Amino acid sequence: MNIPNRITLSRIFLIPIFIVIMSIPFNWGEWDIGNTTLPITHFVAALIFIIASATDWIDGHYARKHNLVTNLGKFLDPLADKLLVSSALILLVEIELAPAWIVIVIISREFAVTGLRLVAAGEGIVLAAGKMGKLKTATQMIAIASLLLHNFPFSFISFPFGTIMLYLALFFTVLSGYDYFAKNWHVMRDSK
Template identity: 55%
Template structure:
């Protein structure tokens, strides 16, 4: 197994650690920043999320730089992204920070795209993420990171930056989903 794929697997392994820190009630004290009390476990969860999200860039960098792009990596990398995004969305819903409908829009697109990828894979075709899909992922990850520290960010900036970024992410999710379906409509013709 090459280094980029190992990094991607490490990203997947960080997801349950992130969720434990964010959702399991551990009393480890809190950090005071700008008059906002942030539980230490949430700070640790945020750090786990940032590390996991940054490995997406890192595995892609090594894959391209050292010509280690593989079909396994093309399949696993987007799957790892979807797992991390799903975990963060569900965490934010549980913490009552994000409305469920936004998560449903994002997850619906992700499941639909994964379904198309699976159908394509059964025909021996591997579909890599498009540039639009990559931008969608960047905005989703950024929005999720900001929302994980929503109270703190809002206290400092006095604007709902997390929700603004999430709205952009939702719009990009819809646009990239439509683009993905249009570019891969040939898969439906072959499968029916």
């Protein structure tokens, strides 16, 4: 297994740690920041999420730079992204920082694209993420980190940056889903 794929696996291994910190009611206190209160557990979870998100850029950059792009990496990288983003969004709904309907749309798109990838894999085709999908992932990760941090540092001016980014992520999620299916519909049409 090459280094980029190991980096991707590290992202997957960070997900249960992130979930535990967000799910178990640790009483680590909270900080008053601007016009909001930030629980320390959310801050720690946000740091883990940001580190895990950064590995998404690192593994891809390293793989392309050193010509280490593999089919395993093309499979693991989007899977790791989907697991990380989906778990974070579900937890944001639970703590009432994200509307459930937005999370349903985002996760539904991920299931649909995964289904298309499975059909393609059955035909011996590996569908890599496109530029629109990468923009979608970036906006989702920025939105999630901002919401976990309760809009810090924008909380000082009461600017809803995290919410705006979540709606932007929703827009790019729908747009990239349409783009993905439009470009790869032949896989569904021609499948046996």
